Amino acid sequence: MSDDVTEILGEADPTDRRTFLARASALSLAIPAAGAALVACSPGGQRRSDSATKTVVSGTRGEARQPHNSDSRLDSSVLKGEHRAGSSPTGSTQGGQSVAFQRWDPTLPPASTTGRVQLSWHAREAPVRISDDTVIAGWTFEGDIPGPIVHCRVGDTVEFTLTNDADIPHSMDFHAAQIDPKQAFRSVPRGQSVSFTFKPKYAGAYMYHCGTAPVLMHIGSGMFGAIVVSPREPLPAAKEFVLVQNEYYLADAAGGVRASDYQKMLNTLPDFVAFNGRPSQYIKEPIRVKVGDRVRFWVVSAGPSHPCNFHVVGEQFDRVYVGAPPASPLIGVQTFSVPPGGGMVYELVCDIPGEFPFVNHGFGHGQKGAIGILSVEA
Numbered sequence: 001m002s003d004d005v006t007e008i009l010g011e012a013d014p015t016d017r018r019t020f021l022a023r024a025s026a027l028s029l030a031i032p033a034a035g036a037a038l039v040a041c042s043p044g045g046q047r048r049s050d051s052a053t054k055t056v057v058s059g060t061r062g063e064a065r066q067p068h069n070s071d072s073r074l075d076s077s078v079l080k081g082e083h084r085a086g087s088s089p090t091g092s093t094q095g096g097q098s099v100a101f102q103r104w105d106p107t108l109p110p111a112s113t114t115g116r117v118q119l120s121w122h123a124r125e126a127p128v129r130i131s132d133d134t135v136i137a138g139w140t141f142e143g144d145i146p147g148p149i150v151h152c153r154v155g156d157t158v159e160f161t162l163t164n165d166a167d168i169p170h171s172m173d174f175h176a177a178q179i180d181p182k183q184a185f186r187s188v189p190r191g192q193s194v195s196f197t198f199k200p201k202y203a204g205a206y207m208y209h210c211g212t213a214p215v216l217m218h219i220g221s222g223m224f225g226a227i228v229v230s231p232r233e234p235l236p237a238a239k240e241f242v243l244v245q246n247e248y249y250l251a252d253a254a255g256g257v258r259a260s261d262y263q264k265m266l267n268t269l270p271d272f273v274a275f276n277g278r279p280s281q282y283i284k285e286p287i288r289v290k291v292g293d294r295v296r297f298w299v300v301s302a303g304p305s306h307p308c309n310f311h312v313v314g315e316q317f318d319r320v321y322v323g324a325p326p327a328s329p330l331i332g333v334q335t336f337s338v339p340p341g342g343g344m345v346y347e348l349v350c351d352i353p354g355e356f357p358f359v360n361h362g363f364g365h366g367q368k369g370a371i372g373i374l375s376v377e378a
């Protein structure tokens with residue numbers, strides 16, 4: 001196997017389980033044999049980063065939205081994570097009960113108006129309540145799953161820094177960047193940072209993720225999110241939402257927290273599939289629009305292994321942009337699949353009131369939580 005491939009898979013030979021298990025154990029990866037190793041792998045307290053503290057947040061999950069602040073060090077939305085501030089999320093296996101559920105706001109935050117987006121993020125471990133009865137031991141960007149939505153325009157300058165607060169190495173891979181991955185996407189150990197700058201060339205919904213080996217484990221444990229690149233020319237006015245689909249593969253709970261299970265990830269039979277990190281959250285609390293609205297979904301399938309076969313029951317997509325909007329939309333589409341690691345843009349016009357389920361029409365995965373309701377009010 002080439003070095004490049006080994007970097008991604010993290011195994012000298014995918015059939016050599018012993019090599020991998022030894023390495024995984026060294027990295028405190030959560031695998032069945034290691035039990036709740038993940039839960040216990042961060043003994044020290046973790047303080048919130050200064051950058052996160054200073055940041056004005058637009059699109060904070062479950063909290064009042066605050067105005068966009070282009071003077072902020074962070075020109076897009078980021079999780080504040082107040083309820084987790086100052087705690088050692090995975091330093092204790094007893095903390096699951098105290099983690100509150102927060103609906104993940106799917107609203108696309110405004111794009112930077114300055115032509116620059118400055119992001120200073122931290123990779124850290126954090127417990128995340130994904131449903132009333134499930135708290136997972138997440139590996140995160142900025143403390144939540146998915147990580148913050150980034151919104152910029154084609155040609156903007158994105159200046160990104162990742163600092164690793166966790167014990168095992170992490171990294172960042174932006175699919176919206178054309179850049180030398182060996183340098184920009186390299187892994188950094190605890191306490192160190194990696195910085196790079198890029199200018200998105202194409203519009204679209206793009207994934208970002210940790211690219212540290214084994215990538216399957218890092219994405220599967222929560223290190224992913226979406227960067228939305230709007231075109232320079234405005235698209236038709238619309239209510240815009242971001243949906244990031246992912247799968248969860250979980251071990252049994254220890255202390256109320258479920259670690260990720262690498263063997264389950266390899267077997268690709270998820271326990272849950274979710275939009276924006278919480279299975280079925282938009283059934284409980286639908287996405288609300290009005291009759292006459294054009295709705296634009298920026299859909300990313302983070303995987304790690306499955307597509308999102310996106311469909312809205314009782315509606316048809318006016319347009320689906322498989323590539324960069326506004327070029328060459330498909331017109332009149334019932335279902336279109338986003339591959340894992342991909343992103344597409346879906347538009348529909350809400351002509352009539354009602355409750356329209358949006359689903360992964362691969363129904364084994366819809367049933368496991370990749371489902372929500374678009375409520376169209378008169």
Ligand SMILES: [Cu+2]
Nearest residue numbers: 170210212218
């Ligand atoms: Cu990682």
